[in-house]
Amino acid sequence: MELEIRELQKRYGKKQVLRKVSLTAGEGKCTGIIGANGCGKSTLLRVLAGVEKADDGEIFLGGKQIENPSRQMAKYAGYIPQESALMPELTVADNLKLWASFGNYKENGRRLESLCVQFKIKEFCKERVKNLSGGMEKRVNIVCALLHGPMVLLMDEPSAALDLVFKQELKTYIREFVQKGGSILLSSHDEGELALCHSLWAIKEGVAHKVPEGLSIEEISEKYIG
Numbered sequence: 001m002e003l004e005i006r007e008l009q010k011r012y013g014k015k016q017v018l019r020k021v022s023l024t025a026g027e028g029k030c031t032g033i034i035g036a037n038g039c040g041k042s043t044l045l046r047v048l049a050g051v052e053k054a055d056d057g058e059i060f061l062g063g064k065q066i067e068n069p070s071r072q073m074a075k076y077a078g079y080i081p082q083e084s085a086l087m088p089e090l091t092v093a094d095n096l097k098l099w100a101s102f103g104n105y106k107e108n109g110r111r112l113e114s115l116c117v118q119f120k121i122k123e124f125c126k127e128r129v130k131n132l133s134g135g136m137e138k139r140v141n142i143v144c145a146l147l148h149g150p151m152v153l154l155m156d157e158p159s160a161a162l163d164l165v166f167k168q169e170l171k172t173y174i175r176e177f178v179q180k181g182g183s184i185l186l187s188s189h190d191e192g193e194l195a196l197c198h199s200l201w202a203i204k205e206g207v208a209h210k211v212p213e214g215l216s217i218e219e220i221s222e223k224y225i226g
């Protein structure tokens, strides 16, 4: 399902973070967002996930305009935030049950089983989230984002904190997800993650620029980040 953004704007107080961001994340493609620290990558993903409201602009999913991102994007998209979306005082199992209860509990429960095996969650299911390591908590957040079988994934530096085994596991998941026709918009500073992307957009001074194919990391850094 193609995700298209037209002239999205977002400011915090007097700071205009996103001026006019327009980009497309194609169906069956992994699309990367890059840019300097603080350029607005997480802000863009939060707005698309419906966690924060844009000041202006339009979002289209599969060609249809999304009028209410907080409701519609929660239904169609899975969002892996940079920070955690879990309840720290609850156990992992209770957090997962809570997330599975949004939508079709039976289908979510089936997916939960296989995702818990893939991301090896079962061994610490009874732990309270506040006692997990950063990487373990990230794995639970990933499972929560995938539970409802989204068609679009919004991933904010998804493999940060993961060990090498789970970085590979996530890469495998990303490859399979796009092969099945899913769309991914992924913010990253990690060359391994960016190598998975079919195309890149760079945010600079609040505007998204399509990065031409074939540029080296040094050229990209010089043109869009430094």
Ligand SMILES: Nc1ncnc2c1ncn2[C@@H]1O[C@H](COP(=O)(O)OP(=O)(O)OP(=O)(O)O)[C@@H](O)[C@H]1O
Binding pocket: 012, 017, 035, 036, 037, 038, 039, 040, 041, 042, 043, 044
């Ligand atoms: N809730 C907020 N209130 C005020 N300013 C904010 C808020 N969230 C982000 N900002 C500011 O918006 C700008 C963009 O932040 P954002 O987190 O989107 O950047 P980023 O590109 O994801 O950075 P990084 O690469 O470091 O993760 C920064 O200047 C940041 O200080």
